[in-house]
Amino acid sequence: MRTIFHLDLDAFFVSVERILDPALIGKPVIVGANPEKGEGRGVVAACSYEAREYGLHSAMPIRQAYQLCPHGIYVHGSHGEYSRYSRAVGSLLGKYAPQLEKASIDEYYMDFTGCRHMYGSMFSFATRLQREIWEKLSLPCSIGIGSNKTVAKIGSDCMKPRGITYIIPGMEKEFLAPMPVETIPGVGKMTLPELHAKGFYTIGDVSSASEEYFGAAFGKMGISLWRKANGEGTEYLSTPVDQKSISSERTYGNDVLSISQMEETLQKLTGKVCQQVRDEGWQAGKVSLKLRYSDFVTLSRDKTIKPTDDDKVVLETIMDLFHKAYTRRVAVRLLGVKLGKFNEFFEQGQLFEEKEEIRKRMLKAVTGLRDKFGYESIQFGRTDPKSNRMSNPFRG
DSSP, rough: OEEEEEEEEEEEHHHHHHHHGGGGSSOEEEEEOGGTTTOSSSBOOOOOOOHHHTTTTOOHHHHHHHHHTTTSSEOOOHHHHHHHHHHHHHHHHTOSSSEEEEEEEEEEEEEETTHHHHHHOOOHHHHHHHHHHHHHHHEEEEEEEESSHHHHHHHHHHTTTSSSEEEOOOOHHHHHSSSBBBGSSTOOTTTTHHHHHHTBBBBBHHHOHHHHHHHHHHHHHHHHHHHHHHTOOOOOOGGGGGGEEEEEEEEEEEOOOOHHHHHHHHHHHHHHHHHHHHHHTEEEEEEEEEEEEETTTTTEEEEEEEOOOOHHEEEEHHHHHHHHHHHHHHHHSEEEEEEEEEEEEEEEOOSSSSHHHHHHHHHHHHHHHHHHGGGGGGOOOETTTTTTEEOOOOOO
16 A cells, blocks of 8 residues: 655745745735736736635636735745745655655655655654644645545645645545545536536545446546546656646736737746756756737647757747747737756766856856845846847857
8 A cells, every 4th residue: 555645835835925024924915916016917826825715716817816805915926936945845855755756836745655664653754744844944734645646635635724634545435525526636617517517516426426437428537537536546656757847927917019028028938947947957858839819819839859958948949939920910918938848957078068068057056046046136138229129148
């Protein structure tokens, strides 16, 4: 029987903002755009539990959030600090977990199978982990312990904030049965109405039906859903290269027609995603562009490249994709940059030319400075005021 932990940092972005500014403690805090400054677009990236009492939640349009909670404190977010604290949590957990999977910036899976003789009671050990993260990093977290990743993840959500839930092996089905069916990961806005229409409101409703019925009614997705409802799930953690993508997007407050402004946005987004890739010690083999016009027509373009973590290579690829994709003289609402197809970085120093070696050392130094002073402390590139176009910061 596997022993899987899922650790979820409670309201992570807000928790970091409160470390940076203790005056935010106890107040409704919303991370995202600032509607008080005319930034009515975008969505809520995170919100405090005090803000959630007014009906706010992640991914809610910022305009709607402001209507529900106009007295809330709206902040843009300190993304460089989020990465720094996330790495600190990963480093702490890595001291204990034989295998660690970073599922996102604020959640980790750990496999402690066979570790009971080392750490004793798993529930007591989870309490120790939770306390150490709070005492050393001032970050609250919740932990779910289960026989697979799905059960552990659902468990970590049960007692938020600062909860610990241990699902006894063999009791997974009974534990899940009374919960709403949307508790199952993967049940979203499209699937939920279909389930309700067929009379499935709780996880127990799903598990009491037959696997054959769900396969016939919902196909492959239905079989997966039925198995999760019966307490089944993935028992083994993924390696870092299994993470699908890292992305960053910008939704403009006002639709943009200026190509130079769009190029500047792409340059900043490229810097952010490349920084995250370097933080993880990975290289990306796929670069993707997302472009949404003001009429909501959305384009996605991607290109496979030689694995890299270098802003120069990624930015040149993104600019090429952008200029080929932006063919309409219509204002742009959103731009996004995504990297994927990761592998572990392996530096073959003797094979690099002198310029490449210098550049690698420079990027390492940039990473260190951003970790200390925040992402905005160093930016690549500049706008040429004469041509009103983004100059190439990597020439020469």
